[in-house]
Every structure is written in structure tokens, then in C-alpha cells.
Amino acid sequence: xxxxRERFASVTSRLLDEDPRLAVVLAEIGTDGFAEAARRHPDxxxxxxxxxxxxxxxxxxxxxxxxxxxxxxxxxxLVERPFEQVKLDLGHQDAGAVLVSAYxxxxxxxxxxxxxxxxxxxxxxxxxxWTVHVPGHPDEAATLLRHAVAAGDDKVYxxxxxxxxxxxxxxxxAGFLTVREGRAGVVVAVGPLLDDVLAATExxxxxxxxxxxxxxxxTAALRxxxxxxxxxxxLVEPYLAGTSTAYANDALADVPHRVLGLGTARGELRRxxxxxxxxxxxxxxxxxxxxxxAAFTGPRDGARAAA
Amino acid sequence: xxxxxxxxxRTPAGYDDLxxxxxxxxxxxxxxxxxxxxxxxxxxxYDRVLRVTPGTAEAPDRDRFLLSKGHxxxxxxxxxxxxxxxxxxxxxxxxxxxxxLGHHPDRTLLPGVExxxxxxxxxxxxxxxxxxxxxxRGLSEPRVWVLVGDAELDEGSNHEALAYAGATGLDSLxxxxxxxxxxxxxxxxxxxxxxxxxGWSTATVDGRDHEALYAAxxxxxxxxxxxxxxxxxxxxx
Numbered sequence: 001x002x003x004x005r006e007r008f009a010s011v012t013s014r015l016l017d018e019d020p021r022l023a024v025v026l027a028e029i030g031t032d033g034f035a036e037a038a039r040r041h042p043d044x045x046x047x048x049x050x051x052x053x054x055x056x057x058x059x060x061x062x063x064x065x066x067x068x069x070x071x072x073x074x075x076x077x078l079v080e081r082p083f084e085q086v087k088l089d090l091g092h093q094d095a096g097a098v099l100v101s102a103y104x105x106x107x108x109x110x111x112x113x114x115x116x117x118x119x120x121x122x123x124x125x126x127x128x129x130w131t132v133h134v135p136g137h138p139d140e141a142a143t144l145l146r147h148a149v150a151a152g153d154d155k156v157y158x159x160x161x162x163x164x165x166x167x168x169x170x171x172x173x174a175g176f177l178t179v180r181e182g183r184a185g186v187v188v189a190v191g192p193l194l195d196d197v198l199a200a201t202e203x204x205x206x207x208x209x210x211x212x213x214x215x216x217x218x219t220a221a222l223r224x225x226x227x228x229x230x231x232x233x234x235l236v237e238p239y240l241a242g243t244s245t246a247y248a249n250d251a252l253a254d255v256p257h258r259v260l261g262l263g264t265a266r267g268e269l270r271r272x273x274x275x276x277x278x279x280x281x282x283x284x285x286x287x288x289x290x291x292x293x294a295a296f297t298g299p300r301d302g303a304r305a306a307a
Numbered sequence: 308x309x310x311x312x313x314x315x316x317r318t319p320a321g322y323d324d325l326x327x328x329x330x331x332x333x334x335x336x337x338x339x340x341x342x343x344x345x346x347x348x349x350x351x352x353y354d355r356v357l358r359v360t361p362g363t364a365e366a367p368d369r370d371r372f373l374l375s376k377g378h379x380x381x382x383x384x385x386x387x388x389x390x391x392x393x394x395x396x397x398x399x400x401x402x403x404x405x406x407x408l409g410h411h412p413d414r415t416l417l418p419g420v421e422x423x424x425x426x427x428x429x430x431x432x433x434x435x436x437x438x439x440x441x442x443x444r445g446l447s448e449p450r451v452w453v454l455v456g457d458a459e460l461d462e463g464s465n466h467e468a469l470a471y472a473g474a475t476g477l478d479s480l481x482x483x484x485x486x487x488x489x490x491x492x493x494x495x496x497x498x499x500x501x502x503x504x505x506g507w508s509t510a511t512v513d514g515r516d517h518e519a520l521y522a523a524x525x526x527x528x529x530x531x532x533x534x535x536x537x538x539x540x541x542x543x544x
Contacts, residue, residue: 023439048467051468051470058432060432065439
């Protein structure tokens with residue numbers, strides 16, 4: 001199976017043929033995948049060199065000139081390094097773009113912390129009006145990229161991952177999917193962590209919601225899954241633990257509830273190695289997840305135990 | 308907003324009206340040209356060079372002017388008012404809660420203003436993207452102008468844009484550098500040398516000399532981006 005990054009190049013190259021408004025801006029990273037598209041559309045596949053502030057500034061300028069820009073590099077260099085460009089050259093200008101990242105939180109552990117951006121979604125959460133897609137499978141990445149490009153002049157972030165679930169799901173670019181139903185709690189699994197969450201909750205009496213579009217947060221789906229409460233909600237996210245906790249709390253403001261936010265740790269690991277090793281270190285492997293989810297949603301003293 | 312009672316200025320004003328218009332913002336009727344480093348270069352651009360009017364402010368093939376140095380925009384607002392983009396009676400509200408005229412401009416609040424600016428180092432990259440976008444749309448006529456300050460060129464983002472535009476010969480792009488010698492650590496060899504080294508066509512002129520500015524603004528520069536350095540009185544002399 002191809003990776004999400006490979007799918008990004010093939011799908012976006014096709015979209016460049018179809019949509020004369022579309023432009024792709026790269027900063028050296030990812031240029032191989034767009035070599036053929038660049039030959040066909042030399043004015044709409046732009047490589048600015050290793051210049052990430054310019055990458056985002058150029059995206060803003062393209063949008064102001066009436067284009068739909070897609071900007072791509074690793075998450076560290078796309079969201080973190082040029083963050084003020086994201087804030088001002090897109091948001092403040094009222095200009096839209098599709099930001100497509102790779103590597104995320106732990107996709108290239110051997111590359112070390114310089115190539116990890118576990119805080120990218122939390123950073124975007126400080127800005128207004130961003131749609132955030134976190135696909136869990138290359139087929140979903142293709143679908144969500146098409147949604148992102150077609151979303152008028154919206155600001156959209158698509159977070160691609162090396163980690164993927166075994167099968168794609170019918171994502172719609174808007175809401176959460178209900179994958180499993182249960183009564184003892186609700187687990188929201190984000191993107192590529194779904195398979196591990198399903199393995200971890202096998203035999204547990206919990207609802208599992210699958211989130212690939214995490215902003216806007218699907219308040220209605222969480223409320224429906226929780227019912228009248230009281231509710232135990234676990235968020236399992238492939239980025240900083242607790243990134244979406246405030247959104248879940250706001251969604252359930254009038255429902256008695258507790259929220260456990262699982263994700264990557266804030267502390268820097270300073271370890272290389274492999275993706276499975278990093279998932280274990282963050283407690284995101286199936287065994288760690290099962291232990292933490294079961295402990296949070298399982299029987300305990302009080303009303304639930306009595307019921 | 309003050310717009311409800313605004314009466315648009317029907318007759319475009321001239322250069323001699325600029326001190327009065329600036330006085331509406333500052334309260335200083337004697338505001339002379341020397342007080343504002345950008346005033347003359349802005350005037351020559353809007354009066355004789357830019358192909359944009361209040362009637363074509365949204366036209367796809369208009370020339371674009373991006374004020375990157377958003378600090379001290381009184382001269383910019385005065386020129387826009389003189390040319391009829393803004394009603395002159397917006398000017399006294401400068402900086403007030405219900406005024407669209409901030410101490411840094413906001414493109415979403417002001418007709419004819421292409422970018423919101425204030426944070427330094429954003430205009431030139433945005434201008435590069437605008438030039439690329441116009442080319443990708445097949446619009447070969449519009450020119451893109453961006454005004455930066457000499458100290459603003461210290462921002463690394465400007466160096467990224469400067470290097471890229473020079474290397475790719477982005478000839479619809481024009482950078483106007485207002486040089487009031489305000490950079491703490493000036494570029495060795497002068498500002499124009501930095502642009503030339505990156506492959507730009509350059510000129511350095513007296514930023515108060517309207518004919519010299521006009522000649523520099525309109526000189527042909529096929530295949531190269533153009534930088535005009537307009538020297539004015541030092542900021543802190």
C-alpha cells in the first residue's frame with residue numbers, strides 16, 4: 001500500500017490537472033512526488049527552496065491573487081517555524097490555504113525531536129477558523145485532501161502520518177463515525193490510532209467514535225454518544241495529550257462527565273528508534289491503552305458501581 | 308463606524324493637500340512632507356505609476372500595492388484619501404475603536420488596501436506569492452509593488468523572499484525600500500547591493516525627488532525583479 005504522503009502527491013497532481021485555481025507550494029521536501037506535475041504546470045507547482053517562512057507567505061499571496069494554495073512540508077516546518085506567517089499571512093489577511101504536513105509527532109523517531117511536531121494541533125487551536133483533518137488511512141487521506149481543496153477559501157490543515165489503520169473508513173470530512181457501541185464510556189480515537197484503540201477496547205463495554213476531522217470538533221456526535229450522562233470520555237490523539245480536552249468539556253458542559261486525554265507526552269523523550277517504541281513510550285500502544293482506558297471507565301465506588 | 312455619515316470626497320486631491328489630510332489624523336496642520344519618510348514615494352506611485360483607481364480596486368488585472376511597513380501609515384491613508392479610495396472624513400477617527408483606520412492597516416476594513424500589516428517582514432513574501440498567483444492565472448499585465456523599510460529588511464523572511472524572487476527573475480515584482488537609515492546593523496555595501504547580488508535590477512534615488520522616483524519606478528527591467536531604494540532623511544538624525 002502506498003503511504004499517505006505518496007497518495008498526497010498522486011491525488012494533488014490529479015487535482016492540479018482538474019482545477020486551474022489550484023497551486024502547490026513546496027520547500028524542497030516532497031518535490032520528487034510533484035516532478036511530473038511541475039512539468040505540466042510550471043506556474044502552479046512552486047518550489048521556493050528551503051524557505052519555510054516564504055512558503056507560507058507565498059501561500060497567502062497566492063490566495064490574495066485568487067488561487068487555492070496547497071502548502072506542504074514536515075509539520076515542524078509548516079506550522080511551528082513559520083507560525084506567525086500562518087497567523088498573519090493567512091488568518092489576518094482573511095486568506096485561505098490547505099496546509100498538508102507529514103511526520104507529525106513520532107513518524108520518524110530515528111530523525112529525532114527536530115522532526116517532530118506533537119504540538120501542531122494545539123498551536124492551530126490558538127487561531128480561529130481552521131478545519132483540521134487527521135486521516136487514518138491513505139484512502140481517507142485522498143478523500144480528506146479532496147474535501148480540503150474543495151472547501152472554498154477555507155483554512156484547512158491535513159495531518160498525514162506514516163502510521164495507518166489496516167482499512168479505510170467512509171469519512172466525510174465533517175463528523176465522527178461510530179465504530180463500536182457500549183455503555184461504560186466513550187472513547188474518541190483520532191486518525192491512525194483507531195486500530196490500536198479497537199484492539200485495546202476489545203471486550204470492554206465502551207462506545208468508540210472515530211475522528212478524522214477533529215476541527216471543528218464534532219460536538220453533536222460526542223453528545224449523542226454520551227446521552228444524558230454521567231459520562232466517562234477518553235480522547236486518544238496522536239499528538240499532545242489533552243489537545244482536545246477543552247473541546248470535549250465544552251461539548252458536555254451541561255452533562256456530568258469526566259474526560260481523560262491521552263496522547264503524546266509533553267516531555268521530550270530524547271530517544272530515536274521506531275514508531276512502535278515511541279507509541280509504547282507515550283502509552284499509546286494497545287496494551288497501555290487498554291490498561292488506562294479500562295481503569296478510567298471500569299467499575300468503581302459510587303453510583304456506577306451500584307448501577 | 309463613522310461611515311454612516313461619511314461623504315465620499317468627490318474630487319481627487321493633489322500633493323499639496325497631503326499635509327492637510329495628514330493633519331486630520333495627527334492634529335498637526337503643519338505636518339510637512341519631511342515628517343513622513345514614505346510620503347513622496349507613495350504619492351508618485353499612486354499619482355503616476357500604479358494602474359489602480361477606486362473604481363478598479365477589486366479588478367483582477369489591477370496593479371497591487373502592498374504596504375509592508377505598516378507602522379506610521381498616516382502618509383498612506385492620506386494618499387489613499389487624496390486619490391478617493393477612502394473618504395477624507397474617515398481620517399479624524401484614526402486609531403479609534405469605531406474607525407477602520409488603525410495605527411497598522413487592516414485590509415479587511417479598508418477599500419484599496421491589499422494587505423493588513425504591522426508585523427515586519429510579511430509584505431515581501433506576500434508580494435512574491437501575489438506575483439506568482441497572477442502569473443498562474445495568466446494575468447501578465449498587473450505589476451506588484453511592495454513598500455518595505457530599510458530596517459525591515461533585517462527580517463529573515465524578507466531575505467528568503469528577496470533571494471527567491473531574484474533567482475527566479477520575477478519581473479512583475481517591485482520592491483520599494485524607504486531608506487531612512489534606521490537599521491541598527493546596516494547591510495554591508497548598502498541596500499541595493501544586497502538586491503543586486505540576488506539578481507535584481509536596482510536603482511537608488513532621492514526619496515523626495517518626484518522625477519527621480521518616477522524614472523526609477525518606470526525603468527524597464529526585463530527578466531528581473533526590480534528594487535528601488537528611496538533615500539530620505541535619517542529617522543533619528
